[in-house]
Amino acid sequence: MTKALLYAAIVFAAIFLGASPLLLLRSSEGFATLVAGALWLALEVGRKRSFSTLFFLYFIGAALRNALNELSLLIIIPGVCSALVAWDLSRFLLRTKGFDEGEEARGLRKMHCALLFSVVFAGGALALIPCVVHFAIPFPVLFVLLLAIPLCLRKAVLGFRPERRE
Amino acid sequence: MTGALVALTGAVFCITAVGAATLHGNVFAVAIPLVAYLFAAVLRRPERPDLILERRFARAAAVQGEPVECSLALINRGAPLDEVAAREKLPEGVEGVSGAFRRLGALPAEGCFRLEQTIRCRRGVYAAFETEVSVRDFAGLFTSVELLASRAPLLVRPAYRALREAPVRPSGTRGFAGTAPTGQDGAGCAFLGVREYRAGDPLRRVNWKKTAKDERTLYSNVFEQERVADIGLVLDARRCMNISSPEDSLFEYSVEAAAALAERFLDDGNRVSLLMFGGCVEWIVPGYGRKHAQRILDALAKIAPGKNYALEGLVNLPIKLFPAQSTIFFISPLGHDDLEPLVRMRANEYAVAAISPDPVKFASNAAGDSTSQAFRLASAERTSLLRGLSGMGIRTADWDVRTPLEGALRKAFRGKPLFSPR
Numbered sequence: 359m360t361k362a363l364l365y366a367a368i369v370f371a372a373i374f375l376g377a378s379p380l381l382l383l384r385s386s387e388g389f390a391t392l393v394a395g396a397l398w399l400a401l402e403v404g405r406k407r408s409f410s411t412l413f414f415l416y417f418i419g420a421a422l423r424n425a426l427n428e429l430s431l432l433i434i435i436p437g438v439c440s441a442l443v444a445w446d447l448s449r450f451l452l453r454t455k456g457f458d459e460g461e462e463a464r465g466l467r468k469m470h471c472a473l474l475f476s477v478v479f480a481g482g483a484l485a486l487i488p489c490v491v492h493f494a495i496p497f498p499v500l501f502v503l504l505l506a507i508p509l510c511l512r513k514a515v516l517g518f519r520p521e522r523r524e
Numbered sequence: 525m526t527g528a529l530v531a532l533t534g535a536v537f538c539i540t541a542v543g544a545a546t547l548h549g550n551v552f553a554v555a556i557p558l559v560a561y562l563f564a565a566v567l568r569r570p571e572r573p574d575l576i577l578e579r580r581f582a583r584a585a586a587v588q589g590e591p592v593e594c595s596l597a598l599i600n601r602g603a604p605l606d607e608v609a610a611r612e613k614l615p616e617g618v619e620g621v622s623g624a625f626r627r628l629g630a631l632p633a634e635g636c637f638r639l640e641q642t643i644r645c646r647r648g649v650y651a652a653f654e655t656e657v658s659v660r661d662f663a664g665l666f667t668s669v670e671l672l673a674s675r676a677p678l679l680v681r682p683a684y685r686a687l688r689e690a691p692v693r694p695s696g697t698r699g700f701a702g703t704a705p706t707g708q709d710g711a712g713c714a715f716l717g718v719r720e721y722r723a724g725d726p727l728r729r730v731n732w733k734k735t736a737k738d739e740r741t742l743y744s745n746v747f748e749q750e751r752v753a754d755i756g757l758v759l760d761a762r763r764c765m766n767i768s769s770p771e772d773s774l775f776e777y778s779v780e781a782a783a784a785l786a787e788r789f790l791d792d793g794n795r796v797s798l799l800m801f802g803g804c805v806e807w808i809v810p811g812y813g814r815k816h817a818q819r820i821l822d823a824l825a826k827i828a829p830g831k832n833y834a835l836e837g838l839v840n841l842p843i844k845l846f847p848a849q850s851t852i853f854f855i856s857p858l859g860h861d862d863l864e865p866l867v868r869m870r871a872n873e874y875a876v877a878a879i880s881p882d883p884v885k886f887a888s889n890a891a892g893d894s895t896s897q898a899f900r901l902a903s904a905e906r907t908s909l910l911r912g913l914s915g916m917g918i919r920t921a922d923w924d925v926r927t928p929l930e931g932a933l934r935k936a937f938r939g940k941p942l943f944s945p946r
């Protein structure tokens with residue numbers, strides 16, 4: 359089930375971030391993204407060494423390029439969400455590899471998928487708000503927001519420190 | 525800090541920077557799902573997981589190679605944890621036979637993982653078992669890895685093949701009735717001979733058959749007295765003497781011999797003591813019975829070859845610990861320097877016998893070499909050493925460890941009494 363979701367997520371990410379720009383913007387980079395998606399899928403199916411982080415970053419780069427090329431958010435955001443889901447599931451499968459298939463592992467898989475989809479859905483929905491409600495943010499507000507994001511990530515930054523228990 | 529976290533935060537900062545540089549709304553929107561994912565991971569990150577590991581063995585002591593059932597419980601005393609991976613790190617000498625040795629799942633508050641497993645251990649004392657526990661948030665961005673130790677000691681006693689009969693007749697005996705024949709007439713079971721009737725001999729001891737042949741004299745049967753004996757076992761645990769291969773160690777055979785002899789002599793009602801020397805000197809005082817056998821086996825479970833400069837030669841060996849006229853079994857691969865102390869033991873009125881696991885055959889078997897000149901020279905040197913011991917009245921069982929101990933003992937002693945010091 360998890361594997362099927364992973365493969366589907368890779369295919370969706372490649373379609374949204376590769377095929378759509380190829381058709382809509384006639385951009386040649388879209389073809390490269392499709393090839394990258396196919397390669398990622400092949401590696402995941404073969405369960406060879408995982409390069410999921412590299413592929414994920416490449417897909418985010420493709421999304422950024424599409425955004426700069428004025429492609430609709432309705433195409434970019436599902437693509438980003440799919441890439442995020444694929445990256446997460448790929449790492450999750452790698453982490454759980456080698457463990458006994460028991461009741462606990464099945465429960466964990468269900469819980470993980472539920473959490474992941476709810477978070478990604480919420481993030482995607484937030485990102486799609488500008489498609490529904492058009493608003494302009496003045497530069498000072500944007501500046502404050504840009505400062506607020508790192509502050510909110512402070513906890514994450516502090517978490518970079520390795521924890522050592524005495 | 526995981527690589528995934530670096531990649532994700534790096535991507536978020538890059539997108540935000542590009543968005544700020546270009547003032548492009550769509551670019552900021554790309555970062556929102558990633559930020560949401562990062563926030564969720566931060567919120568659910570494991571904050572100082574409070575985990576307790578409890579291990580229980582089906583029994584506190586086992587025999588080497590015997591399967592031992594073990595139950596492990598990982599209890600979460602803190603906040604709920606999204607992802608917990610427990611991996612058993614078995615100490616050296618322990619192998620898993622069956623059951624679960626790794627487990628993955630989510631642990632709610634006061635939740636518990638149970639791992640039922642069967643292990644098999646080599647001889648020794650296993651004070652603590654360790655389990656590696658990795659705790660992560662659902663996204664696997666924040667990881668906390670801990671090595672939890674469970675203090676559940678397991679004592680693994682040596683495995684040995686029981687001896688069917690005592691290998692020798694001990695020379696010196698004590699005053700109490702036992703099973704060691706003394707060679708003197710008295711109350712006993714073993715027939716010793718016939719002598720002329722003496723006043724006071726019970727009538728049931730009269731040998732009527734012999735008396736019938738001689739009309740003038742009465743004859744009585746004489747039985748051999750059986751007493752308990754003092755047996756001393758000396759186990760050589762010097763590292764320099766006990767060679768080992770990656771799979772096997774000669775010392776294990778010495779331990780096996782000591783355990784088999786102790787059990788046999790104690791079963792026969794004798795008083796047995798044990799002296800072990802290597803890294804230090806350990807002394808198990810003389811005693812009788814099954815409890816004493818367990819005490820000796822426990823001591824044998826704990827002993828390991830060690831190095832101590834004071835004990836490298838046997839000059840400092842406290843041999844006078846043994847009761848007078850004890851029969852001493854010296855269990856050692858033996859070296860040329862050990863001759864003199866053994867003779868000293870004989871001079872102290874002990875009956876001494878040596879049981880020597882053959883290091884030459886052990887090494888040649890491990891190396892798969894039994895024809896080289898080195899092997900022949902070492903064999904010749906050992907033969908000369910054993911002849912020297914024999915010349916000094918110390919009988920030696922030269923034990924090829926691939927064969928049973930009982931055969932080597934029978935060949936060396938043949939049930940005869942050791943040479944008495946008197």
